[in-house]
Amino acid sequence: MIDSLLLNLEQHDVLTDEERNILRRIVGRERRFLAGEDLVAEGSRPGYSSLLVDGFAARYKLTAEGMRQITAIHVAGDFVDLHAFLLKTMDHGVVALSPCHVSLCDHSDLKQVTEQHPHLTRMLWLDTLIHGSIHRAWIVAMGRRSKVSHLAHILCELYVRLGVVRRTNGWSFHLPLSQGEMADVLGLSLVHMNRVIQTLRRERLISWSNQTITILDWERLQEVAEFDPTYLSLSVEPR
Amino acid sequence: MIDSLLLNLEQHDVLTDEERNILRRIVGRERRFLAGEDLVAEGSRPGYSSLLVDGFAARYKLTAEGMRQITAIHVAGDFVDLHAFLLKTMDHGVVALSPCHVSLCDHSDLKQVTEQHPHLTRMLWLDTLIHGSIHRAWIVAMGRRSKVSHLAHILCELYVRLGVVRRTNGWSFHLPLSQGEMADVLGLSLVHMNRVIQTLRRERLISWSNQTITILDWERLQEVAEFDPTYLSLSVEPR
DNA sequence: CGCGCAATTGAGTCGACTCAACGTTGGTGG
DNA sequence: CCACCAACGTTGAGTCGACTCAATTGCGCG
Numbered sequence: 423m424i425d426s427l428l429l430n431l432e433q434h435d436v437l438t439d440e441e442r443n444i445l446r447r448i449v450g451r452e453r454r455f456l457a458g459e460d461l462v463a464e465g466s467r468p469g470y471s472s473l474l475v476d477g478f479a480a481r482y483k484l485t486a487e488g489m490r491q492i493t494a495i496h497v498a499g500d501f502v503d504l505h506a507f508l509l510k511t512m513d514h515g516v517v518a519l520s521p522c523h524v525s526l527c528d529h530s531d532l533k534q535v536t537e538q539h540p541h542l543t544r545m546l547w548l549d550t551l552i553h554g555s556i557h558r559a560w561i562v563a564m565g566r567r568s569k570v571s572h573l574a575h576i577l578c579e580l581y582v583r584l585g586v587v588r589r590t591n592g593w594s595f596h597l598p599l600s601q602g603e604m605a606d607v608l609g610l611s612l613v614h615m616n617r618v619i620q621t622l623r624r625e626r627l628i629s630w631s632n633q634t635i636t637i638l639d640w641e642r643l644q645e646v647a648e649f650d651p652t653y654l655s656l657s658v659e660p661r
Numbered sequence: 662m663i664d665s666l667l668l669n670l671e672q673h674d675v676l677t678d679e680e681r682n683i684l685r686r687i688v689g690r691e692r693r694f695l696a697g698e699d700l701v702a703e704g705s706r707p708g709y710s711s712l713l714v715d716g717f718a719a720r721y722k723l724t725a726e727g728m729r730q731i732t733a734i735h736v737a738g739d740f741v742d743l744h745a746f747l748l749k750t751m752d753h754g755v756v757a758l759s760p761c762h763v764s765l766c767d768h769s770d771l772k773q774v775t776e777q778h779p780h781l782t783r784m785l786w787l788d789t790l791i792h793g794s795i796h797r798a799w800i801v802a803m804g805r806r807s808k809v810s811h812l813a814h815i816l817c818e819l820y821v822r823l824g825v826v827r828r829t830n831g832w833s834f835h836l837p838l839s840q841g842e843m844a845d846v847l848g849l850s851l852v853h854m855n856r857v858i859q860t861l862r863r864e865r866l867i868s869w870s871n872q873t874i875t876i877l878d879w880e881r882l883q884e885v886a887e888f889d890p891t892y893l894s895l896s897v898e899p900r
Numbered sequence: 901c902g903c904g905c906a907a908t909t910g911a912g913t914c915g916a917c918t919c920a921a922c923g924t925t926g927g928t929g930g
Numbered sequence: 931c932c933a934c935c936a937a938c939g940t941t942g943a944g945t946c947g948a949c950t951c952a953a954t955t956g957c958g959c960g
Binding site: 505 | 725732
Binding site: 568569610611613614617 | 947948949950951
């Protein structure tokens with residue numbers, strides 16, 4: 423049940439058996455959500471953090487005019503709100519983009535971990551830091567790349583992140599986002615999002631249908647995206 | 662020397678005398694940089710983290726075509742690269758936007774803190790989480806707000822953050838960024854940055870000259886920005 | 901079969917870009 | 931003391947990317 427979390431964390435450093443057992447013990451109660459439901463509401467003060475066991479979720483904020491900006495996409499093995507453990511108040515919501523299966527982890531247990539297990543604490547801290555790195559990569563893509571390049575970057579990132587948790591199938595992966603939802607990721611209108619996607623298709627870099635993306639030319643897609651996976655910290659070393 | 666850091670951290674929770682002393686002990690060697698120098702180079706693996714004692718610094722990434730995107734602005738009291746403690750490799754550079762005074766903190770000392778001082782560890786973790794929140798606020802501003810609103814949001818944020826570390830003077834604060842550097846924050850061209858600034862001036866929301874910004878109408882500036890400081894976690898509570 | 905949602909296409913408008921020129925200011929050296 | 935230079939800021943003009951409004955197509959399901 424926490425297999426994806428272990429796959430995630432063990433990309434960065436080795437875990438001891440004890441640490442794996444602690445994670446198994448504190449990640450408990452399961453909950454399921456339908457696509458479109460909020461896993462966590464903006465403004466709430468959850469007493470637990472949610473580990474996404476299966477499905478896709480997104481962090482988002484709404485503007486006064488009701489526009490939505492998605493600030494992160496979460497996949498299996500991600501804590502969607504580990505930061506709430508210390509931030510306390512959610513400054514954004516988390517919505518299920520597909521049916522989601524999550525496991526909850528009480529903040530009191532997380533606090534125990536920080537009191538007794540320094541290395542595991544650092545690994546959880548690292549997990550939040552990597553999501554910070556992802557935020558920075560998104561900011562660069564939003565500010566200084568073409569929209570085509572931005573989309574390419576997001577697809578490269580998802581392909582790598584899904585690969586870590588064994589959710590890819592050759593060059594394909596499941597991505598249950600509508601074009602309208604993807605527009606909320608890139609900060610585009612729905613109409614223009616469609617045109618950007620068509621550019622990647624026309625260039626034969628990807629195919630995308632039935633919620634399935636297939637990368638047709640990884641080399642060129644990476645070039646278009648200027649994708650460098652350094653920011654994902656995918657190296658096993660003492661942390 | 663670490664006064665600004667204490668002002669920063671104590672916005673979120675109380676520190677014990679012992680914790681304050683530990684910080685004083687581990688934040689050591691001082692270094693100075695001229696405006697334009699890199700405090701930390703992209704791709705480097707620093708063995709220490711840098712606390713900005715005075716001045717302004719920015720994290721940035723460069724694109725293949727040599728464009729620059731600034732992903733964070735740092736002010737006195739900020740650790741500019743605390744995340745390198747666990748991420749190990751810098752996926753971006755940090756540049757001095759003004760003459761900077763920094764104090765270094767060895768990663769071995771930080772590791773000691775995580776082994777022996779859980780609460781202080783959580784406070785440092787929190788510091789990195791707040792910078793993640795700021796990243797999300799920037800993503801929303803970049804994706805779903807007008808450029809005028811985006812600039813207003815950044816100025817609101819800087820005013821609040823500088824106020825915490827006592828770097829404001831009434832409604833004014835020093836901001837040593839050229840319009841070209843600000844353009845790299847917003848992801849704009851220099852020419853358009855100028856026009857956006859002039860809009861805020863024309864609306865009598867701010868004045869900006871001689872590297873000094875004065876907020877002329879805080880209420881309306883906040884409205885234009887849709888600024889809600891929740892994301893800065895400025896409340897003292899147990900963490 | 902028809903409804904509803906997602907995807908697609910077209911047309912016109914506006915925001916942001918580039919290229920280019922000009923103004924302003926502070927520092928430096930003759 | 932003034933001339934000059936460099937960096938920054940400002941303005942104008944023309945182009946292109948992204949937006950909105952609107953209509954149409956494709957598809958899964960009751």
